[in-house]
Amino acid sequence: MCTGNEFLQPLEAFLADDKLTESDLIEILHFTQNHFGYIPDEAQLLIAKRLKIPTSRVYGVVTFYSYFTQVPKGDNQISICLGTACYIKGAQNVLNEFEKQLGISSGETTADRHFSINPTRCLGDCSKAPVVMVNDDIYSRVEPGDVSKILAKYRSDSQEAR
Amino acid sequence: MLHLTINDMPILVRKGTTILEAAKQLNIKIPTLCHLDLHDFKIVNESVSCRVCVVEEVGKDKMLTACSTPCREGMNIRTDSIKVIKARRMMVELLLSNHPTDCLICPKNGECELQALAADVGIKTIRYPGARTVTKVDRSSKSIIRDMSKCILCKRCETMCSTVQTVGTLTDVGRGFDTVVGTLLAKPMHETSCTFCGQCLAVCPTAALTEVNNEDKVWDALSSSKTVIVQTAPAVRVALGEIFGMAPGTDVTGKMVSALRAMGFDRVYDTNFAADVTIIEEASELVHRLTHNENLPLLTSCCPSWVKFIEHNYGDMLHIPSSCKSPHEMFGSIAKTYLAEKMGIDPKDMVVVSVMPCVAKKYESARPELASEEGISDVDIVITTRELGHMLKDLSLDFPNLPDSDFDDFMGESSGAASIFGTSGGVLEAAIRTAYEWVTGDYLESLDFTELRGLKGIKEAIIPLGDKQLRVAVSSGLGNARKLLDSIRSGEAQYDAIEIMACPGGCIDGGGQPYTHGDTEIIQKRMNAIYANDRKKIIRQSHKNPQVKKLYDEFLGEPYGEKAHQILHTTYTLRPKI
Numbered sequence: 107m108c109t110g111n112e113f114l115q116p117l118e119a120f121l122a123d124d125k126l127t128e129s130d131l132i133e134i135l136h137f138t139q140n141h142f143g144y145i146p147d148e149a150q151l152l153i154a155k156r157l158k159i160p161t162s163r164v165y166g167v168v169t170f171y172s173y174f175t176q177v178p179k180g181d182n183q184i185s186i187c188l189g190t191a192c193y194i195k196g197a198q199n200v201l202n203e204f205e206k207q208l209g210i211s212s213g214e215t216t217a218d219r220h221f222s223i224n225p226t227r228c229l230g231d232c233s234k235a236p237v238v239m240v241n242d243d244i245y246s247r248v249e250p251g252d253v254s255k256i257l258a259k260y261r262s263d264s265q266e267a268r
Numbered sequence: 269m270l271h272l273t274i275n276d277m278p279i280l281v282r283k284g285t286t287i288l289e290a291a292k293q294l295n296i297k298i299p300t301l302c303h304l305d306l307h308d309f310k311i312v313n314e315s316v317s318c319r320v321c322v323v324e325e326v327g328k329d330k331m332l333t334a335c336s337t338p339c340r341e342g343m344n345i346r347t348d349s350i351k352v353i354k355a356r357r358m359m360v361e362l363l364l365s366n367h368p369t370d371c372l373i374c375p376k377n378g379e380c381e382l383q384a385l386a387a388d389v390g391i392k393t394i395r396y397p398g399a400r401t402v403t404k405v406d407r408s409s410k411s412i413i414r415d416m417s418k419c420i421l422c423k424r425c426e427t428m429c430s431t432v433q434t435v436g437t438l439t440d441v442g443r444g445f446d447t448v449v450g451t452l453l454a455k456p457m458h459e460t461s462c463t464f465c466g467q468c469l470a471v472c473p474t475a476a477l478t479e480v481n482n483e484d485k486v487w488d489a490l491s492s493s494k495t496v497i498v499q500t501a502p503a504v505r506v507a508l509g510e511i512f513g514m515a516p517g518t519d520v521t522g523k524m525v526s527a528l529r530a531m532g533f534d535r536v537y538d539t540n541f542a543a544d545v546t547i548i549e550e551a552s553e554l555v556h557r558l559t560h561n562e563n564l565p566l567l568t569s570c571c572p573s574w575v576k577f578i579e580h581n582y583g584d585m586l587h588i589p590s591s592c593k594s595p596h597e598m599f600g601s602i603a604k605t606y607l608a609e610k611m612g613i614d615p616k617d618m619v620v621v622s623v624m625p626c627v628a629k630k631y632e633s634a635r636p637e638l639a640s641e642e643g644i645s646d647v648d649i650v651i652t653t654r655e656l657g658h659m660l661k662d663l664s665l666d667f668p669n670l671p672d673s674d675f676d677d678f679m680g681e682s683s684g685a686a687s688i689f690g691t692s693g694g695v696l697e698a699a700i701r702t703a704y705e706w707v708t709g710d711y712l713e714s715l716d717f718t719e720l721r722g723l724k725g726i727k728e729a730i731i732p733l734g735d736k737q738l739r740v741a742v743s744s745g746l747g748n749a750r751k752l753l754d755s756i757r758s759g760e761a762q763y764d765a766i767e768i769m770a771c772p773g774g775c776i777d778g779g780g781q782p783y784t785h786g787d788t789e790i791i792q793k794r795m796n797a798i799y800a801n802d803r804k805k806i807i808r809q810s811h812k813n814p815q816v817k818k819l820y821d822e823f824l825g826e827p828y829g830e831k832a833h834q835i836l837h838t839t840y841t842l843r844p845k846i
Contacts, residue, residue, distance in 0.1 A: 159436075160436020160439070161436070162438070163430070163436065165453060166440055169442045170440075170443045172443075
């Protein structure tokens with residue numbers, strides 16, 4: 107199966123395995139999400155064709171699991187814990203500050219794709235509430251006043267990376 | 269076998285029987301909403317999402333859903349305790365907390381299963397004004413309107429669309445409170461592979477899925493200066509009476525004709541006339557293909573939903589459906605050429621209205637190739653059996669007591685072969701009644717091909733045609749059509765002719781018919797009425813209809829000839845599968 111689409115080539119290679127069946131859908135979607143950073147529409151069409159299932163079924167699964175996204179995520183993933191402990195300690199104010207400074211809502215990505223804010227439940231570090239995670243870095247006892255400092259760090263990181 | 273008691277009544281049931289089925293055997297009614305069991309078609313919707321059917325197992329805390337819980341030995345069930353009544357009412361209240369209460373102006377007013385249930389369980393007030401699902405109404409297609417603010421997530425439509433029809437347009441999207449029954453990538457219906465069969469809206473308990481209503485267009489045409497002609501499909505006359513409380517399976521042809529005349533149509537004609545013309549063309553095409561041994565099997569093309577299905581899903585097989593237009597489209601093109609000329613009017617001043625058991629016919633009539641070169645559409649307006657029923661109620665006609673009258677001459681005359689077009693197996697049986705005599709030159713003794721009849725999803729037969737044998741198959745329901753097409757594609761099965769109708773049972777169970785609310789006996793009764801109508805006819809073969817002969821003599825010339833091709837045949841379009 108060849109779509110002649112270079113962009114989708116890695117997924118085509120993954121789907122070349124003869125043994126794949128409908129029950130492998132989640133695994134295929136994980137690969138797609140990790141490889142592209144999101145699940146493109148064309149990928150959903152390709153997967154459905156390969157598994158011989160309606161594309162709507164692929165779409166239903168993609169929309170069900172919050173791990174899968176249909177828009178590209180930012181280079182830096184900001185997760186603000188809204189679990190009970192963090193919430194009581196003022197996590198909502200921290201989230202509001204991130205949203206305000208980046209001009210996006212929770213679940214969205216900035217236009218320059220540097221940042222995404224992810225809605226998050228307990229990260230398991232309640233003694234240090236409120237907790238914020240950026241990529242793999244943990245920040246404890248975060249206050250709204252810390253937000254610009256945290257963002258500045260990743261702003262320069264991403265620019266260097268480019 | 270298992271012993272249990274329901275409301276103190278003992279019963280013995282087979283293993284695997286649900287509490288709902290056991291209660292039914294005892295004539296105990298347990299209200300349901302999401303549950304749908306079309307046993308004649310072996311179709312069951314088991315989403316267990318509404319929880320309206322909760323019952324109590326005496327001595328246990330947990331309530332059980334009767335539709336999904338299998339009976340166990342020694343169970344003691346109550347369906348009538350205060351606990352059950354309160355729980356059931358609360359389930360309905362919770363459904364209503366996210367449902368508009370605009371019943372008076374809802375298209376499903378009087379036909380809504382949620383409305384009826386709310387009345388039955390005695391809802392007087394909305395105690396939980398909860399959050400509301402906000403969605404945009406999808407009016408993109410010519411056939412179906414989707415208003416997900418009225419959806420209760422029973423998933424009956426999804427069962428029909430994905431499991432039964434294997435079309436896969438409707439699916440549940442999202443999770444939690446934000447779940448909706450949506451389309452792929454949230455595309456509007458007209459951009460999907462939806463075939464507009466309408467089985468989704470036929471089973472929808474509320475007004476989340478309804479047909480595009482064309483009643484006002486018909487009233488406007490009738491009050492204009494144009495000549496307005498109406499035609500009615502064979503399945504309409506055996507179902508219309510149900511809307512007026514008449515017994516299912518009552519043939520109301522004569523009353524329907526009187527009613528249409530009372531509405532003000534200039535001519536009241538019959539799609540059955542065009543069905544006879546269809547047989548002349550289709551049987552000629554079959555004989556032609558058999559003689560040349562090419563493009564077999566011939567697939568019937570009367571069903572627009574089935575045609576769209578093959579265009580999306582079997583693009584490599586578009587050469588095998590018959591090139592015949594569907595009967596109501598043939599009627600339209602004959603009306604706007606021959607009839608307009610005979611009546612001395614400009615076809616632009618003629619409006620052709622089709623009354624159909626179908627919502628796909630609405631989409632079909634707008635297909636650009638089903639129009640003249642000047643862009644005059646063969647058929648202008650399509651309404652369903654239900655819409656005709658509403659319009660007659662608008663007129664306050666006492667329908668059951670109307671006198672019978674006959675269709676207008678010429679395009680109102682038809683054979684028994686045309687009558688059976690409305691049911692699964694009928695089109696093929698009609699074609700064989702004609703093809704047999706043409707191929708063999710003999711008189712066909714018995715006109716009844718009973719092996720092609722009935723509600724079964726796939727029917728097969730081998731019909732002796734002189735020294736040849738005709739291998740035929742009939743399928744209704746698009747999932748069954750898919751099975752047949754796959755077996756043809758793989759070379760596993762070989763046929764000469766196949767009839768396909770998209771709706772289970774054929775047009776009698778079409779998406780535009782009066783709602784059956786899951787009662788498949790009604791479909792069987794409509795089918796019986798169709799065959800009774802056929803038996804009553806003196807002429808039961810299409811090629812013996814004198815008015816059809818006259819049409820060919822005066823206008824069309826040779827059957828399957830050049831002029832017939834120009835007026836009565838069509839082409840198909842490759843469409844993407846999405």
